[in-house]
Amino acid sequence: MITLPGEDRDLRAADEHPDRADRVRRALAAVLPEGALVTTPASVERYSHDEAEWAPYAPALAVVRPRTAEQVQAVVRVCLEHGVPLVPRGAGTGLSGGANATAASVVVSLEAMDAVLEINTVERYAVVQPGVINDDLRAAVAEQGLWYPPDPASSPWSTLGGNVATNAGGVCCVKYGVTGDYVLGLQVVTGTGELVRVGRKTAKGVAGYDLTALLVGSEGTLGVVTEITVRLRPARPPEQTVVGHFASLVSAGEAVAAVTRSGVVPSALELLDRHCLRAVDDWKHLGLEADAAAILLARVDSPGVAGDAEAETIRAAFDEGGAVWSARSEDPQEAEALFAARRLAYPALERLGPVLTEDVCVPLGAVPAMLASIEDVAARYDVHIANLAHAGDGNLHPLLITPPGDEAARARAQAAFEEIHATALALGGTVTGEHGVGLLKRGGLVAEVAPAVIAMHHAIRVALDPAGILNPGKVVAEPEQEV
Amino acid sequence: MITLPGEDRDLRAADEHPDRADRVRRALAAVLPEGALVTTPASVERYSHDEAEWAPYAPALAVVRPRTAEQVQAVVRVCLEHGVPLVPRGAGTGLSGGANATAASVVVSLEAMDAVLEINTVERYAVVQPGVINDDLRAAVAEQGLWYPPDPASSPWSTLGGNVATNAGGVCCVKYGVTGDYVLGLQVVTGTGELVRVGRKTAKGVAGYDLTALLVGSEGTLGVVTEITVRLRPARPPEQTVVGHFASLVSAGEAVAAVTRSGVVPSALELLDRHCLRAVDDWKHLGLEADAAAILLARVDSPGVAGDAEAETIRAAFDEGGAVWSARSEDPQEAEALFAARRLAYPALERLGPVLTEDVCVPLGAVPAMLASIEDVAARYDVHIANLAHAGDGNLHPLLITPPGDEAARARAQAAFEEIHATALALGGTVTGEHGVGLLKRGGLVAEVAPAVIAMHHAIRVALDPAGILNPGKVVAEPEQEV
Numbered sequence A, B: 001m002i003t004l005p006g007e008d009r010d011l012r013a014a015d016e017h018p019d020r021a022d023r024v025r026r027a028l029a030a031v032l033p034e035g036a037l038v039t040t041p042a043s044v045e046r047y048s049h050d051e052a053e054w055a056p057y058a059p060a061l062a063v064v065r066p067r068t069a070e071q072v073q074a075v076v077r078v079c080l081e082h083g084v085p086l087v088p089r090g091a092g093t094g095l096s097g098g099a100n101a102t103a104a105s106v107v108v109s110l111e112a113m114d115a116v117l118e119i120n121t122v123e124r125y126a127v128v129q130p131g132v133i134n135d136d137l138r139a140a141v142a143e144q145g146l147w148y149p150p151d152p153a154s155s156p157w158s159t160l161g162g163n164v165a166t167n168a169g170g171v172c173c174v175k176y177g178v179t180g181d182y183v184l185g186l187q188v189v190t191g192t193g194e195l196v197r198v199g200r201k202t203a204k205g206v207a208g209y210d211l212t213a214l215l216v217g218s219e220g221t222l223g224v225v226t227e228i229t230v231r232l233r234p235a236r237p238p239e240q241t242v243v244g245h246f247a248s249l250v251s252a253g254e255a256v257a258a259v260t261r262s263g264v265v266p267s268a269l270e271l272l273d274r275h276c277l278r279a280v281d282d283w284k285h286l287g288l289e290a291d292a293a294a295i296l297l298a299r300v301d302s303p304g305v306a307g308d309a310e311a312e313t314i315r316a317a318f319d320e321g322g323a324v325w326s327a328r329s330e331d332p333q334e335a336e337a338l339f340a341a342r343r344l345a346y347p348a349l350e351r352l353g354p355v356l357t358e359d360v361c362v363p364l365g366a367v368p369a370m371l372a373s374i375e376d377v378a379a380r381y382d383v384h385i386a387n388l389a390h391a392g393d394g395n396l397h398p399l400l401i402t403p404p405g406d407e408a409a410r411a412r413a414q415a416a417f418e419e420i421h422a423t424a425l426a427l428g429g430t431v432t433g434e435h436g437v438g439l440l441k442r443g444g445l446v447a448e449v450a451p452a453v454i455a456m457h458h459a460i461r462v463a464l465d466p467a468g469i470l471n472p473g474k475v476v477a478e479p480e481q482e483v
Helices: A018-031 A041-046 A069-082 A134-142 A160-166 A211-215 A249-262 A274-284 A304-320 A332-350 A364-381 A407-426 A442-448 A451-464 B018-031 B041-046 B069-082 B134-142 B160-166 B211-215 B249-262 B274-284 B304-320 B332-350 B364-381 B407-426 B442-448 B451-464
Strands: A062-064 A086-089 A106-109 A116-120 A125-128 A183-189 A195-199 A224-231 A240-246 A268-273 A294-300 A325-329 A355-357 A384-390 A395-401 B062-064 B086-089 B106-109 B116-120 B125-128 B183-189 B195-199 B224-231 B240-246 B268-273 B294-300 B325-329 B355-357 B384-390 B395-401
Touching: A018 A062, A018 A069, A041 A062, A069 A086, A069 A106, A069 A183, A069 A195, A069 A224, A086 A160, A086 A224, A116 A134, A125 A134, A134 A160, A160 A224, A183 A211, A195 A211, A195 B451, A211 B211, A211 B451, A240 A249, A240 A304, A240 A332, A249 A268, A249 A294, A249 A304, A249 A364, A268 A274, A268 A332, A274 A332, A274 A384, A294 A304, A294 A332, A304 A325, A304 B304, A325 A332, A332 A355, A332 A384, A332 A395, A355 A407, A364 A384, A364 A395, A364 A407, A395 A407, A407 A442, A451 B195, A451 B211, A451 B451, B018 B062, B018 B069, B041 B062, B069 B086, B069 B106, B069 B183, B069 B195, B069 B224, B086 B160, B086 B224, B116 B134, B125 B134, B134 B160, B160 B224, B183 B211, B195 B211, B240 B249, B240 B304, B240 B332, B249 B268, B249 B294, B249 B304, B249 B364, B268 B274, B268 B332, B274 B332, B274 B384, B294 B304, B294 B332, B304 B325, B325 B332, B332 B355, B332 B384, B332 B395, B355 B407, B364 B384, B364 B395, B364 B407, B395 B407, B407 B442
Parallel strands: A062 A106, A086 A106, B062 B106, B086 B106
Antiparallel strands: A116 A125, A125 A224, A183 A195, A183 A224, A240 A294, A240 A325, A268 A294, A268 A384, A355 A395, A384 A395, B116 B125, B125 B224, B183 B195, B183 B224, B240 B294, B240 B325, B268 B294, B268 B384, B355 B395, B384 B395
16 A cells, blocks of 8 residues: 655654744745745645545645746755755646645645746747646647647646646547657756756757656656746647447447557547446536447547548448447537537546546557456446546546445455556556556556666656655655555 | 767776786677677777767777677676676767767677567557668558658668667658657666666556656667667658759748748758759769759648648748749659758768768757858858758758868868857757767757756766766766866
């Protein structure tokens, strides 16, 4: 099981060392403007965890809301001086506990650094502060005829800083790649308190190690991101939507494999099962049919007749997989409602009880086997599992939902969670496709990679954060805490 | 100026420590099969440098040609045990000296590990050994209806291992990205002699730090790559070619900026000046016209009428930039001859004298200014500079050619080289777009990034290669040797 970092440290909960806590708070207040330091317990509590309901957290010593990179740097230096860990966070929509506070830590919320600093239409890049909301950036660049593709389901709420920290995926990655594919450069405060720039603004560049790629997805353990330069694409043609209804999860999985074999790369290929559709409809009354065991939603975005041909190929692949009904959606409003249901599935299911979120990613050919195994696990462990998936990437999100307060169900869900990890690895997959390791998948990471690779993680971490203050215990546990 | 690593070490040229050299050779022979150890001076000399004629090198102690990952691991362990540096290399087509031998080093040639191990048409990836030639992989996957995009001009000769080590670019990167965008996973022998796998075979994955991206482009300083998994794309439609002739380099640069503004992303946008055309034609007699000061070669690959529209937009952009002549090439043979000239330009110019190769990459809007500055530098320093460029990326290759044996011309060329670096940085660019730092751009890297970023490089290097045996002195100089 997971132990929370900080439990074995000198520096326990703030109350146990009131003098030290006060000294740190005073030092933070001295380097921050009015209102940027939050210490009231109720407010601190709100900033102390992300959306991973199953991940532990501990009370932070303080929350800071810096407005400039120099203020972030000053905060890191205070933490270095006082030997206090810091936990960077964006909007807190993470699903692995990566932004959860550790005991007596300083939570660094980047939400107030929310300016789009530059949109360059000639070079096609944007420079943003880490607190910019994903959808806000997308809207801002769309006004200039440009497109920022990465679109996690959390895009109305999550920040670019959080997207970078987790290397967030999304619906259109199946054709256009993930956050890391768009990050050209970063400004970062390092573990030694330096404010540096890595990466570039040019189309290409290989001057030195790819520190940008190393920092993307490092979940705040190798530096605190204070500015992000992202590559943009020209706006794309309107998408067409194809819908398929399936009598079983496995036949939907067969249809995904058929799409892949067809050679057409869709711009979205999403799966929702009946539990997801029902939960969204009970909440939002969108008039969704939940007769099918699962639906697949595909989109294509090639222009003109090429797009028509692609849509038809995908519809045929759905039929080949055993669709009970398939159609190209001619009604943009209906198509939009279906994709809205996809985005709302997670919050809709959260209303039913604490959700433990899987994020396994398997080879496309293994999607039917993985879905069959999930159904089997749900039955054997008597756990309610709803399925949604970026099916075209093989990235599945079985959501394990337990009745509030039912500890026995919780224990069964934990065992089911671990069996799903093990099956994904046996099928050649990974324990996390896009949510990150955080706290919930530390054991999964150890199961996935060799001990020598874990040792490389530790070595890099010590190299870039010699004082061990950057989000300790996340991604890889402290060596003595290895799970 | 550049000092060669190893000069200040205990372990000097092999001859100075004959006992030690013999011990190392005997230890290597003991772990390698017959014929995999090369020690005759003439053969060792051939493996001791790449194509960067201006970069220094020193005699290696031995060359090894392992056939398996386990043999590579055994060689690394011998080097660790005896404290001997090792220099990994592929085909030796590098242009920065990254594969140049250091004194009394062991050169590890991966050329004999040349098997394509797997082509997976469902998941669209290939697994290859590092010695596979780029064009051979491209041909093998094409037979399965798939495409490996990265296409450096060296593709008929360079290996995937070398492409990974330098994060090689190429002609189609302008639309499809560079080598690193296609590397999913690696098998690597680490600096501590472990044989590990990093990365994945799935479409997505964020389990732990992106060690794959860190290793790509690290020029053999963080590990020796023994296997590569690359992402593939479906085969694409045939390309169309657009050609423009320009009366000056700068007007060709203006046309590049006009293409960018048009919003069309070409699948190639290459520039050759009259020196390149003339050198290729003198050598290969392709019947190329060298009347224009420069030509631009563009390709588009959208299917059907969309492709027609893109080609026409690019032709119009060429005219907007001031083309004296522009046309869509209807003759595939003519188009192929032009792109063959692009690939042959470098070897054709090498016939004229030692070539010092620039690799600056600047923002697209700065391409005209950069080209103007290069012309000015050529005149002021009295240096013969030929220009070829991945113009659509802003990645320019001014080639500084000096008469053999003319030391004064060589000194002028070195000064011109450094001024071109400085100008590229002043325009917001980088000193190396795709060739890597090696030895020739170590000073450029120090000029490009902050001292704290150089310190991050050293820290990561010490973390992953604590004994300092992996290609020492490349990319970043030893701290005491900082240029």
